[in-house]
Amino acid sequence: MPAYILRRFAALIPVLLTVFTAVFLVVHLAPGSPASVILGQEATPQQITQLNSDLGLDQPLWQQYATWIGHAVTGDLGQSYFLDAPVLSTIVDHVPPTLSLALIAEIIGIGVAIPLGIIAATRRGSLLDRVILNGSLVGISVPSFLLALFLLLVFGVWLRVLPVGGYEPLSSGFFTWLSYLILPGIALGGMQAALITRMARSSVLEVLGQEYIKVAKAKGLRTRVVVLKHALRNAFLPVLTILGQGLGSLITGAVVTETIFTIPGIGTLVVNSVLHRDFPVVQGTVLFTTVIFVLVNLIVDLLYGVFDPRVKLPSKR
Amino acid sequence: MTRNVLEVKELSTWFGTEDGQIAAVDRVSFVLKQGEVLSIVGESGCGKSVTAQSIMRLYEENGSVAYDGSILYDGADLLDHSPARMAKLRGNDISMIFQDPMSALNPVFTIGTQLTETIRAHRNVSRGEARRRAIEVLNAVGYPDPETGLRRYPHELSGGMRQRVVIAIAIACEPKILIADEPTTALDVTIQAQIVELIATLAKDRGMAVVFISHDLGLLAEVSHRVAVMYLGQIVELGTVAELFSQPAHPYTRGLMASALTLTGPLTHRLTTIAGTVPAITDRPTGCVFQDRCAYTTTQCRSQEPSTTELTGDHQVRCWNHDQLPAVLEGEPA
DSSP states (O other): OHHHHHHHHHHHHHHHHHHHHHHHHHHHHSSOOHHHHHHOTTOOHHHHHHHHHHHTTTSOHHHHHHHHHHHHHTTOOOBOTTTOSBHHHHHHHHHHHHHHHHHHHHHHIIIIIHHHHHHHHHTTTSHHHHHHHHHHHHHHHSOHHHHHHHHIIIIIIISOOSOSSOOOOGGGOHHHHHHHHHHHHHHHHHHHHHHHHHHHHHHHHHHHTSHHHHHHHHTTOOHHHIIIIIIHHHHHHHHHHHHHHHHHHHHHSOHHHHHHTTOOSHHHHHHHHHHTTOHHHHHHHHHHHHHHHHHHHHHHHHHHHHHOTTOOOOOOO | OOOEEEEEEEEEEEEEETTEEEEEEEEEEEEEETTOEEEEEOOTTSSHHHHHHHHTTOSOOSSSEEEEEEEEETTEEGGGSOHHHHHHHBTTTEEEEOSOHHHHSOTTSOHHHHHHHHHHHHSOOOHHHHHHHHHHHHHHTTOSSHHHHTTOOGGGSOHHHHHHHHHHHHHTTOOSEEEEESTTTTSOHHHHHHHHHHHHHHHHHHTOEEEEEESOHHHHHHHOSEEEEEETTEEEEEEEHHHHHHSOOSHHHHHHHHTOOOSSSOOOSOOOOOSSOOOOGGGOOSSOTTGGGOTTOOHHHHHSOOOOEEOSTTOEEOOTTGGGSOSSOTTSOO
8 A cells, every 4th residue: 555655646746847847848838928927017138138047047947947857856946936934834724724725615515405405306207306407507507707796795795694705714713714715615625525426326326226225125125224324335436536626625615715715715816826927836835736636536546445345445566 | 844045936037118117026025944955947938047136135126126925035025025124134044156257256255355345345344254154165175275365366266166165255244044056057067067966065064055947957856855846926836846757747847857968877868858949928828837838738828827736745746747747748758
C-alpha cells in the first residue's frame, strides 16, 4: 500500500509538469504585460523596461521557465507581483474559504442527494420518484450562477435572513461561518447534488436487481436492512467516483460562486491574478489545484479498497 | 399419514406487463409433506422458479405483481401475511437456496457477516453466540476450517464452497421448509452430486421438507419422493418418482424422459428431443398448454383445457388423452 501511494505521487510529476507548461505558455503568450498593468497607463517606456528587468520578464521565455521550475522544486513558488507577498502564503491564505465552501457543498450534495437517490430507487415509478427525477433534471440544467443570484435575491434581499456575500472564518463562530457559506454552498453543490441523485438512483436500482439482494430478502432481513446495508454498500462505489471528482471540481471550480458571493477564496484569487497579470500567482494556484485534484482522486482510489474487498491495490509489482 | 407442512392451492402469480396481466404461475396446487423431497421439473420458462419465489413472496407486491389462490403454512395463508410477518418467516421457517452461488452472496461482506446476520435476524443471541452457531452450521455443510471461513469474502471461494455457504445460510435457523432452486445448475458436474447429496442428508437429519427445483431428471430421481412436472406455468403431472418413471402419463413427461441422459448403465435408446420450444407466456394457447408440441393433440385439446385426472393414489395428470397414449413412445427403450 505505501509503495502504491508513492508510485501514485511519482505519477503526479509528469502531470504537474504538463499542466504547468501549458499554464506558463498561456499566461506568457497572452497579450498584456504585468508591468503595464502594475504601472498604469501613465508609465514611461523606461519605467516599464526597468520593472520588466526587475521581475525577470526580459529574459528569454525558456530561461524564465527553467528558473521558475528550479524554484518550484524547492517549494518556492515565487513572489506575487501585485500583492507583495510570497505566492505560497498567498495561496494558503485563500484556501480556508474555498475548502469550507467545497465541504459545505459536498455535505449538501451527499446529505440530500444520496437519500433522495435511495428513495427514488426504492419507489421506482412512483410519483415521488418522478418528482425527484425531474427535480434533479432541473438541478442539472440550472447554471450555478443563476441559482446563486436567485438564492441571493430570496434569502439575502427579500427575506434578509442570510448575508449576501463575504466570508467569516470558523474562528468567528460556527453559525456565523455557516451563515456566509450556506447560500454559496447550495449554489455550488446544487448541480452536483442533482447529478449524485441520479447516479445514486440508477446505482441503487442496479444493485437491487442483483441476486444477493433477493438472497438477503430470503434470509428474512427487513427491507430497511436490505436496502441500507446490502444495497447501499455496493451502490456506493460508482457514487464515490462522482463524489471524488465532484469534490475536486468544487475546490477548483468555485470561481463563479466565489465571485458572486465575494468570498476571498482560491477562485477569487485566480480571477484577480489573471486581471492583474500576476503570473506567479496564476501559475502557483493552478499547480496547487492540480495537486488537490490528483490527491482527492488518489483518496477515492484508496477508498475503493475500503468499500469493496475485491479491489486489491497493487502493493508490489 | 404424514402431516402436510405446506399446502399450495390454486396459486397464480400475475405480472403486469405492457401487454396486460400475465400469469407466470397458473393455478398451481400441491402439498408438501413433512420430511419429503418434492421435485419440480420442467424446461426453462415453465414457471418453476416463479412458483418457488412466490411461496417466499420474494416478488414485491408493488402493483406489477399479484398473487391469487392460497399458500397454507402453519394454519395460515402466507399471502395474507403482512410484509413484516412474512420477513420473520423467511429464513426461519422457509428458506431458499439459489441457483447461482456466484451471485447469491454479497461481494462486500464476509461470509461471517452474511451468516451471522441471518441468525441474529431471527434469534435473539449475542454476536459471540451467533458466531458459534455460524461455525457449527458451516461444519454441517462440510465447509473445511469454518473459523477462518468466517473471515473470507465470497470472491475468495470456489463455486462449490460458495454454494455450501449459501446452504449454510439457508439452514442456519433450522427452517421447516427448504426450497432449492436449481442449486447445482451453475456448478461443475463433479460438485453437483455432492451438493445434491448434502441437501438430501441435511433434510433427512433435520426433518426439513424440501422443494427441489431442477431440469435434470436424473439428478432429482435420486433424491426426491414425488415429482411435479410443470409446463407453461401449470403442473401437468404429479406423482411419486416410481409412478412417474414407470408410467409417465403426460406426453410432456414422456418427452422429458426420452430426451434425458442416464448416468447409470449404457444408453439403450436414441435420445430424442421435444419438437419446438416453450411458447412465451404471453402466447398461452386456449385449451391444453402443450397442444402445439404434442404428437397426440386432438380438437378437444385445442378448445378445452384438460382437467386434473386422479390416476392412482397421488398420481395425477392434466391430459385429455393420457389413457390413449401408446404404451411405449417412439425413441424410448423397447
